[in-house]
Amino acid sequence: xxxxxxxxxxxxxxSETLSLTCSVSGGSISSFYWSWIRQPPxxxxxxxxxxxxxxSTSYNxxxxxxxxxxxxxxxNQFSLKLNSVTxxxxxxxxxxxxxxxxxxxxxxxxxLVTVSS
Amino acid sequence: xxxxxxxxxxSGSPGQSVTISCTGTSRDVGGYNYVSWYQQHPGKxxxxxxxxxxxxxxxxxxxxxxxxSGNTASLTISGLQADDEADYYCCSPAGSNTYVFGxxxxxxxx
Numbered sequence: 001x002x003x004x005x006x007x008x009x010x011x012x013x014x015s016e017t018l019s020l021t022c023s024v025s026g027g028s029i030s031s032f033y034w035s036w037i038r039q040p041p042x043x044x045x046x047x048x049x050x051x052x053x054x055x056s057t058s059y060n061x062x063x064x065x066x067x068x069x070x071x072x073x074x075x076n077q078f079s080l081k082l083n084s085v086t087x088x089x090x091x092x093x094x095x096x097x098x099x100x101x102x103x104x105x106x107x108x109x110x111x112l113v114t115v116s117s
Numbered sequence: 118x119x120x121x122x123x124x125x126x127x128s129g130s131p132g133q134s135v136t137i138s139c140t141g142t143s144r145d146v147g148g149y150n151y152v153s154w155y156q157q158h159p160g161k162x163x164x165x166x167x168x169x170x171x172x173x174x175x176x177x178x179x180x181x182x183x184x185x186s187g188n189t190a191s192l193t194i195s196g197l198q199a200d201d202e203a204d205y206y207c208c209s210p211a212g213s214n215t216y217v218f219g220x221x222x223x224x225x226x227x
Contacts, residue, residue, distance in 0.1 A: 037163075037218075044120060044221040045155070045163065045206050050214075058214035094162055101151035102208050102216055105174065107162035 002027035004095050006111035012089075013117050018082040022095030022108055029053060029071060033098035034078045036069070038091040039110075046091075050098060051078055085115045121146060121207055121219035128225040129197045137222045139190040139207035145217055147188035149210045154183060154192045157204045167192060194224065202226045 008020035022034070036048040049059035051069040059067050068081045082089060092112050096104040122140040129135040139146065139154075146152055154167035165174055167183040170190060180195045190209070194201050207219035 045157075045208075045218040047208070047216040047218055060215060100168070101149070102153045102210055103165060103168045103174075104153070104155070104163070104208070105165045107164075110162055 001106045002097055004097065004106055004108035006093060006095050006108045008111060008113070010112055010114060012085055012113060012115050014086055014115055015084055018080070018085050018089060018093075018113055018115070020080045020093055020095075020111060020113070022078050022080075024076045024078070024097075027097075029076045029078060030073055034069075034071070035096045035098050035104060036080045037094045037096055037104070039094070040088075040091045048080070048082075048093075087115050089113070090115045119217075121209060121217055123205075123207060123219040123222045125220075126223045126225060128227055129194075130227045131197055131199065133197050134193055134195045135197060135224060136194075137192045137205055137207075137224070139192070139209075139219045141188050141190075141209055141217070143188060145188075145209040145211040146185065146190050146207075148212070150185070151210050152183065152185060152190040153208045154181075155206045155208065156201075157206065159203075163206065197226055199226050 003025045005023045012018045030053045033050045035050040051057045071078045092110040094110045095108045097106045127135045152170045155163035157163040170185045171183040182193045205222045211217040
């Protein structure tokens, strides 16, 4: 199994852009699908979307207008940008690999991002 | 997308069985045989325990089993153990290359 590690600022101001990177080791990002999933404190999981190694993407319709994913195959990393954040975007953000339909088989440890001024 | 409906909590004594339901619609659970399940202990990342409705990944005990009937999927934990106390989430494709998670169920071992 691959290993994933999220990194990025833990505090973002309202209306600004949340940016996170997921570093992948033990496997190549040039395969499969790479997903972002978030979990507000004390709440359930929310699928944000995925980026395929080809560069194609799919996003949760509720976030589609604010989210962008990208891949950096040279660094074996993929990234999330979520703009115009509000307090409702405060959550633990997980990156995960997806080898087949909805099989999120490896996860990062999660990164808590707080939106606050 | 609304979350798939799961009971907030279920409980059982060690050795007993518990079943968690995951109810959606024909546009998600009922329309695909790709329901997956995840176990999450407090403060930890979710762990993948069931794929394709009823398949167990390598290393997952056969005490965990999945099934589906119509728009409802189910996860059964047999021979309940203390370490099974955790939150459990189902997940299903929801059309147009999107996914939706369940609302989550807390399993308590009495």
